[in-house]
Structure formats: structure tokens, C-alpha cells
Amino acid sequence: MSQPSTKSTKRLLPTTTQDLDRPRKQRKNVTTPQQPSSTFTLLPTQTILSTLPSDTILLHSTNCFGEWGAGIALAIAHLLPAANAIYTTHCDSFRADPRSWPEREKLVGTCLLIPPLDADTKRNGGKEVWVACLFTSYGYGRATERKAGKDGKAVILRQTRGALGDLRGQLEGMREKDGKGGEDAKNEGVLSGDEVEMSDARAGAKKQGRQLDIYSPQFNSGSFGVKWEETEILVKEVFAGWDGKWFILSPPK
Template sequence: MISYIKGDLFSHKAPSGTTLLVHACNCRGLWGAGIATSFRKRFPSTYHKYVDFCKQHSDNPAGLLGKALILPSEALDPGKAGVYVVCLFTSDFAGKKKLQPLDIVYYTRQAMRSLHAQLPKLGGVETAGGKVVLNMPKINAGLFDVPWPKTEEALKEFDLQINVYALD
């Protein structure tokens, strides 16, 4: 189920359990624009882990497409500890070299499957009505330039509570 919340994604406070903050990422270790810069500023420890992970796959960055990387925040992060930052690898590059929208939606589905498979191993994450809660912006709709209804359609396939935050 998808719920829309007007407000700041980073203001989400889980009533119990660990918060999952999700965003779409490129495979090149770059959080240089869009909401990714906010993630980088609030959770620098997760940014460094993401960069290191991408470097480990620098021989074949596109091999990360369709994968999900779950990164725990740390106490020194300005955004606070006790948060999992989830990277969905939906496009190899950003900017002019980004994938086409239909490819990004395909890899979004794959990355969500990857995330869904990892969730049982986490334990202690926020749930509502027996479903794991994911909190995200309108992923892919910004710099990856995918029409939101296309990504929304892909997200609806998963038995999760997805809170989509928008400032406007």
C-alpha cells in the first residue's frame, strides 16, 4: 500500500522499530545532486559505505543494477543513528548517461525484490498493520526523469507499507 505524506522525508519518526529511508541510486558511487545530497549530508557514514561498495564493483558497475543495499546509520551522523538508508540501484549513471525510463522502472522492480528478500534478516524494523514500512521520496521522478506513475505502478506490486513524502 502506498500512502502520500506532505512533509520532509527526514522528519519521519518510527513509533517503534528502526526507520527505513529509501532512495534510488546510480551505480557509480555519486550522491551529488537531488535528494541524494540530503542523504549525504544527513548520513555521511552511509554515503561512505555506499561509495566503498560501488568501488568494490567498479570493474562492473552495471552489475549492481536491480540490487538493494541496506546501510545502517551511525551515532555521529547528523541525521541520527537508528536509521537504515536503503539504496535501490535503478540506473547505472545519472545525468545525460542515465538509463531510459522503462529500464529504470525494470531495475526498480528488481531492486525492490532484492530489498524484500533482505528484510527478514533485518528484524526490528518499523511495521504498520503487519507490513514493513518504507519511507521514500518519489524515487526516480527527479534526476532520473521517470514519470512517477510508472514507478508507482512498480511499487504497488510489493506487500509493504510505502510512505511517499513530498514537500509540495
């Protein structure tokens, strides 16, 4: 059985334009819990995936093995196949070779924020939807020779806190107007085609100082088996004082 590699591999898709400037430990951990702010609430909505508005973030929790194979993750893969491909490539970039497992410590507790991609935007009538992938469990389901099983509840919650903190840092970075844009990166010749498209989208959001609304299911409560109320507490703590809107999609019937 292939085991997780300790060999460092080059990450193909940076999770944020600030990645190279911010230490990983600082991005992953939120060490001082804050009291939930009265200005930040989670709002219920009857919106479903197919009716998401443009200029929004679709957030969900995921594993580190590059597979959206069940539940809402599978629905997102059908809705946004280009984003699904980016997510899979991101996970695979942490494998020392195709048969090895992704490097756990470099993925768990982080967030991959995927901007709208042209193929998905055209597929969905011009709607631009971002995808926030919270790596809250290393594996999924039961362990097999090719993958790890889902983590225990306490571990998932700890990694959820880190991933939420990483996401908030990226969103705050997008609102800064002095960041390095996609055009500079292209001129330096350091980005591939997909990376250029992602970098351009992030740079555009930065220049506009955009505040994007977040839509999410009651993440972690499905195949990861964590009660939504426990994850909800973490969201309110990590996003205390956040002046954006966060909508909770109705659970499937």
C-alpha cells in the first residue's frame, strides 16, 4: 500500500496570491477564538445550486484525494467541471508520484479558493461562481489501499478551524488594492494557462475591492459525520466581525 510521502513537491496552483508572502502556519491556524459578532450571522436561504446568483462563493468541505464523488460535492462537480479539474490537479500536485498519497500536512486545514473559470461561466449562462474548498478531512469513507478514510470528529473540527481561517485571510487579501496582479505574473512567465486565468480573476476582484457573498451547505454534516451545530460555532468564531453575508443552503430532502 502506498503511504503518504514526506518528500516535498511543488504546488501547481497557489491557493491565494498571498501564499508566498504568508507562512503556512499563520495561514492554517486561528489561535485566538473570538466571540461571535452581532453583525455577522448565517442566513437561511431557499436557493439551490442551479439558482446561485453571480459573483458569489460556493463553499463546501472536501477531502485531500482530489475526488468529489458523492453528495453535494458530486453535484458541484457536475455544475462546475472546470473547477473540479482544478481541485483535482491541486491535490495531485502534493503527490510525490501518481501512486503515492497526497502530503497530508500540506493540505489539511487549508482552503483552495477557485475563481470563476471561463468554461464554467459559459456553461452556466454567464454566472461567475467562485468555489471555496475547505480541506477538513484527509480522506473520506473507509480506508482502502488507495486512499485514507475520513478523519475523526475532533480532527475534522480542528482542521475546519484552520481552513476557515485560511479562507478569511484570502478574502481579506482580495479586498486590498495594492496586490500583485495577474498581468505581472504572466510577464514573469511563472503561470500556466489555468493559473493565469485564476490569477487574473483574483486580481480583478482585488482591484474592485469586491465583497462576495458566501453560500454553503451545512458542511461536514454529510459524509464526514459532524453535527452542523459544531461546525456552525467555528464559522461564527472565525468570521466574527466579518461584514459580508453567508447563506446556508437548505439540506436536501
